[in-house]
Amino acid sequence: MPVSQEEAFARIRLLRSPHVGPVSFRQLLARFGNAVAALEALPEMASRGGGKGQVAPEALVRAEVAAVRAAGARYLFHDDPAFPALLAELHNGPPILTVRGDLALLQKPAVAIVGARNASAAAISLARQFGRELAAQGRLVVSGLARGIDAAAHEGALAEGATAGVIASGIDIAYPPEHAALQDRIAAEGVLIAEQPAGTQPQARHFPSRNRIIAGMAAGTVVVEAAPKSGSLITARIAAEAGREVMAVPGNPRDARARGCNYLIREGAVLVQGAEDIAELLDSFTGSPRSRFREEAPVFAHLAPDEAAETIADAAPADIAGLISSAPVMVDELIRTSGAAPSAVQLALLEMELAGRIQRHAGGRVSLI
Template identity: 45%
Template sequence: MDAITTTIELAEAERLDRLRLIRSDNVGPRTFRSLLDHCGSAQAAIAQLPELARRGGAGRTLRICSKDEAHAELTASRKLGIRLLALGENGYPSRLATLDDAPPLLAVRGADETLMRPIIAIVGSRNASAAGLKFAGQLAHELGEAGFVIISGLARGIDQAAHRRSIASGTIAVLAGGHDRIYPPEHEDLLTSILAGEGAAISEMPLGHEPRARDFPRRNRLISGAALGVVVVEAAHRSGSLITARMAGEQGREVFAVPGSPLDPRAAGTNDLIKQGAMLVTGAPDIIDAVAPIMARPKSLPLREDDDEPFAPDPENHDRDQIVSLLGPTPVSLDDLIRISGIAPAVVRTVLLELELAGKLERHRGGLASLS
């Protein structure tokens, strides 16, 4: 259930080119997709990167990942049993693939079939209470027995409790760093147990990448994006788990929260989620009943650029200047830029792509962009 069939199988040359593209400077998942739309292939995009960045006003030469670097990463990954899967390939989580910022290449270790089953995320406080740890483990176990895979972030507290109780039924660890940079280090044994069973580990980061603070929200979007819904067991105000819940809502996923004592600050965030409309959870049946109708619906494909509105070959300087003048630190939508400027959509999209490659533009959720 909830599986998809293989739609593509990349040739190795194309996989190498896609790896080079996503590992080059200023190329994130959304930019990667725009470049493929603009250039037609990863190889053509790589060839055009320097010119596009120059037109965007880059102050230095754009670093492009070399063939040797990409080949070395592919070789090292295979030695560790890691597969670099593209969107649409067998083993790429089907719901994750629907995101507009899904990783173009996902580094996967473990059982592919686990990634193709229905997934529920369980997240929560690192400094969890004994009751919270017990409930998270019980919930993970019951959901596993019902056929669901549990996904979480391998963190201390709620994450590790959910992983440990779902090893036998299947669990997925989402890493903030490379597969060889496990955080926290003391959970390497837990990851080993996950991979020895019916589980898997995924990351969008290259080998050798040490997780930094800004990498954890990026990881969290993968946790929520791969899942039917996200269950928050314990979370204080302004916690990372609330970021995951917010991302889940933006991605159209179900948000569940376990109520807690108003005297415990670790329950403040979850209680607020319930006030804001999250579904209250006291047991696995609450979640199973809520996601059953979702599983019966077809998944939506990620939004793509309109094929009838191609990118512009080389925008005029006055158009570029006008678009830049409309941008600022406050995110604005592509539609608003087109409407206010009166400039053709193809030109606006091309200018935004140039600015992003020059390191002058930041993309936001919902199709928004701002000057960086």
């Protein structure tokens, strides 16, 4: 069912309000049925959580909407049929995206290709080949428009099909600046995606969020070349946590840029050497990845996004404030320790989050701010 203009504006305003993140946004919609009602209830909920809730000013949101339109972009909500289906499955996936380009491409089977910014010439050539051959098969090649591997994968895909570029800035900001032409070409021939509000300059904290979109859109993530502690490995971890395929290209152990990929393979990622290897894995993907690369995941933590959203609608908050400290703890541990219903714990956390008292971490963990 199409979202009314009033509801669309309220959703944007809700997400831009202080202390409202992807998880709390969905829980608020589930509890109140729509964003208009959620905005009205936000101050009272924050007050119950021990703080003072604030709502994003209307003027600020109107300016953002105008900037999105001026950039030739549009908003895409998480429950829109055009929203990438696999991305919608993430418990902390973005509720709202801004996009430029052909939305129909978001329904293609997607593969993410990521890697080092200071990549070797051989790795750049291979990433370009991967992008070209996978796009020629009808796949949407997803990457982050960074220097090195990302740019090569985009260029290869554009030569034979289409690509999706996910940026850490607003939809109207080109980053890095030298990729402005490539970013415009992706918007014209493929699809450009941003989560941050229009006008937002990229900051370090935005890149992990961008990486979860890259991994979340695709059934599999391929790491071509990467250092052991790099954003590419963060993307691989997110893909593993989401139950997607993680693939890596082996490299010379004497090259520091290959150590990240070699580590992934040692830990259970699937070794790939050509586009045919990638295609074979993705064509047979049924939701159970062959890669054994895993991060430690909570057993119960986020309940499951749909179940949490449904049960929180009629819940009363649990008394769990005394159980939370500055050390991150899993939500399922709070449920076990408190003995309260999962929905009651989720509602208490929601109120505390809106009050600015807690923050959420990867793996379904929370801590006091």
